Amino acid sequence: MSQALDTPPQSTPLAAPVVPPEGDLSAYAVRHGLSVSGARPSLPTYVRQLWARRHFITAFATAKLTAQYSQAKLGQVWQVMTPLLNAAVYYFIFGVLLGTKHGVPDYIPFLVTGVFIWTFTQSSIMAGTRAIAGNLGLVRALHFPRAALPISFCIQQLQQLLFSMAALIVILLCFGIPVTASWLLVIPALALQFVFNAGVSMIMARMGASTPDIAQLMPFILRTWMYVSGVMWSIDKLAKKDNLPHVVSVLLETNPAAIYIDLMRFALIDSFHSSQLPPHVWPIAAGWALVVGVGGFIYFWKAEETYGRG
Amino acid sequence: MAENENENLNQNPGLNQGGTPGEPIPTVVADHVDIVYRVNGTGAGRGTATAALNRMMRRKQSEKAAGVRKVHAVKSVSFVAYRGEAIGLIGTNGSGKSTLLKAVAGLLPVEHGHIYTDGQPSLLGVNAALMGDLTGERNVYLGGLAMGMSREQIKERYQGIVDFSGINEKGDFITLPMRTYSSGMGARLRFSIAAAKDHDVLLIDEALATGDRSFQMRSEERIRELRQHAGTVFLVSHNNKSIRDTCDRVLWLERGELLMDGPTDDVLKEYEAFTNRPAKAAPKAA
Numbered sequence: 001m002s003q004a005l006d007t008p009p010q011s012t013p014l015a016a017p018v019v020p021p022e023g024d025l026s027a028y029a030v031r032h033g034l035s036v037s038g039a040r041p042s043l044p045t046y047v048r049q050l051w052a053r054r055h056f057i058t059a060f061a062t063a064k065l066t067a068q069y070s071q072a073k074l075g076q077v078w079q080v081m082t083p084l085l086n087a088a089v090y091y092f093i094f095g096v097l098l099g100t101k102h103g104v105p106d107y108i109p110f111l112v113t114g115v116f117i118w119t120f121t122q123s124s125i126m127a128g129t130r131a132i133a134g135n136l137g138l139v140r141a142l143h144f145p146r147a148a149l150p151i152s153f154c155i156q157q158l159q160q161l162l163f164s165m166a167a168l169i170v171i172l173l174c175f176g177i178p179v180t181a182s183w184l185l186v187i188p189a190l191a192l193q194f195v196f197n198a199g200v201s202m203i204m205a206r207m208g209a210s211t212p213d214i215a216q217l218m219p220f221i222l223r224t225w226m227y228v229s230g231v232m233w234s235i236d237k238l239a240k241k242d243n244l245p246h247v248v249s250v251l252l253e254t255n256p257a258a259i260y261i262d263l264m265r266f267a268l269i270d271s272f273h274s275s276q277l278p279p280h281v282w283p284i285a286a287g288w289a290l291v292v293g294v295g296g297f298i299y300f301w302k303a304e305e306t307y308g309r310g
Numbered sequence: 311m312a313e314n315e316n317e318n319l320n321q322n323p324g325l326n327q328g329g330t331p332g333e334p335i336p337t338v339v340a341d342h343v344d345i346v347y348r349v350n351g352t353g354a355g356r357g358t359a360t361a362a363l364n365r366m367m368r369r370k371q372s373e374k375a376a377g378v379r380k381v382h383a384v385k386s387v388s389f390v391a392y393r394g395e396a397i398g399l400i401g402t403n404g405s406g407k408s409t410l411l412k413a414v415a416g417l418l419p420v421e422h423g424h425i426y427t428d429g430q431p432s433l434l435g436v437n438a439a440l441m442g443d444l445t446g447e448r449n450v451y452l453g454g455l456a457m458g459m460s461r462e463q464i465k466e467r468y469q470g471i472v473d474f475s476g477i478n479e480k481g482d483f484i485t486l487p488m489r490t491y492s493s494g495m496g497a498r499l500r501f502s503i504a505a506a507k508d509h510d511v512l513l514i515d516e517a518l519a520t521g522d523r524s525f526q527m528r529s530e531e532r533i534r535e536l537r538q539h540a541g542t543v544f545l546v547s548h549n550n551k552s553i554r555d556t557c558d559r560v561l562w563l564e565r566g567e568l569l570m571d572g573p574t575d576d577v578l579k580e581y582e583a584f585t586n587r588p589a590k591a592a593p594k595a596a
Contacts, residue, residue: 025339025340025341025342025388025390026339026341026424026426028336028339028390029336029339029341029424029426030426032335032336032339032428033428034336034337034338034339034426034427034428035426035427035428036424036425036426036427037338037413037414037415037416037425037426037427037431038413038415038416038417038418038419038425039416052458053455053458055455055460055461056452056455056456056458059451059452059455060439060452060455060456063441063444063448063452064441066443066444067441067442067443067444070443070444070487071443135438137437137438138438138439138456139417140412140417140418140438141417141433141437141438141439142432142433142438142439142456142457143415143416143417143430143432143433143458144456144458305419306419308417308418
């Protein structure tokens, strides 16, 4: 199968090819049952491959999480310190300087819950945007379903959130919030939020893989999203004002980030009543998770064979 | 697989797995493969803000005007590899050897042509999955999982991997973060992890250049072993001796084109004559 070229060495006495695959090579390959290398697997196969790599996904997430603070003197203490410092900054600005707390009982638990839950969504999306573009070395060296990367980053953020939740529980107890059965609602709320986050991450991972510039844009979009999601103020108070157009208040209330934040407040803080939640809150929360989770997965899979292209 | 059967396979490329002579079984078929890299932002005045704006304004124009440069890394390469073969890939730097391997592994898309494979070829490259901040021990697990091994398989082979790497010969280094290893030690552990898995079609890119002499010999031994388990082995190397020791067929790539395809001795003779031309600087051949 040797061929002539434009800049050959002085002499190229071509050795006879070891193999004589005369005629159409493609037909020859198909006849022997070979498959195209690097082709996109079918959706069920893809799900199966992903499931087979579940141990890699969790191990990669945990490894990233531990590697994060391994050079710091305080080490893993930062897992809890970082979210606490974050909450302190927001309290200083919105609670003390701007006085947003007016009319919100238990403002500090309210704020800290909002900050932690929002941070989970925000960091998942940010990490998802860079999941493929920032790990091209891995994508180009090893073969695995690429969805493992954005999902793994979301699991890392979930683990991070569990550290934050431990800090949150201490804060709640310090402020005299009673432990009630409604705390159990944390589990379904977090599960739904995780599926939603993973869906958005996969959508952003595909977009970030083809247009890395998006990673520069995301902080601005996310900050805007944060301010309309009621992280440091009560949506319910604003949405019930009469001067607000109906469309705007519906949009504010069905915003998935706001839904997950308020569900968590409802679960944890006794002074946050169900009347403050928008109507049909659980179906909306599940709907967002389902639509974005499944939709994001399919959208990501559609471009599976293009990730890592030069 | 029995030992003598493996021997049989090695000496007679193209035999059936059972060792009975018959039609050779192809494992990799490359049909007129072209691979093109696209590099963003290489147009005139690259990097400046005005140039970037200019590019956006002229979006509709050709890729070249938009500052996208094409690198034609592999040009119309065709070959068929059979079960039981060990194939060396040679050529001067930048001739497209590694690119071709990545395309065979399905990690780079081809521009034109097709690559067909039997099963999933794997690149012997686990480096990207490892993390310097983690201990060697955790990296063994992480790397194994990244290659698709199960936790039980890794547990089973863990001691073998550590022993093979020789990391613990000078003390308990496997429990230290990998960033504290010397470059040689790191390379040895990486090779040991990567070589711990059995592959159908194995692609090896310059893996033998790492480590000291005794480790190199152990690596070559391990590659021969892997070849007995694998259907087909591809080896990229600039070390003609390790090509001679491990391969029975060689593909010579130059400027992305397949120059020669034939028995190791024939091709290497031509290649050495080419690299030893007086016009060239120091010869590469070992």
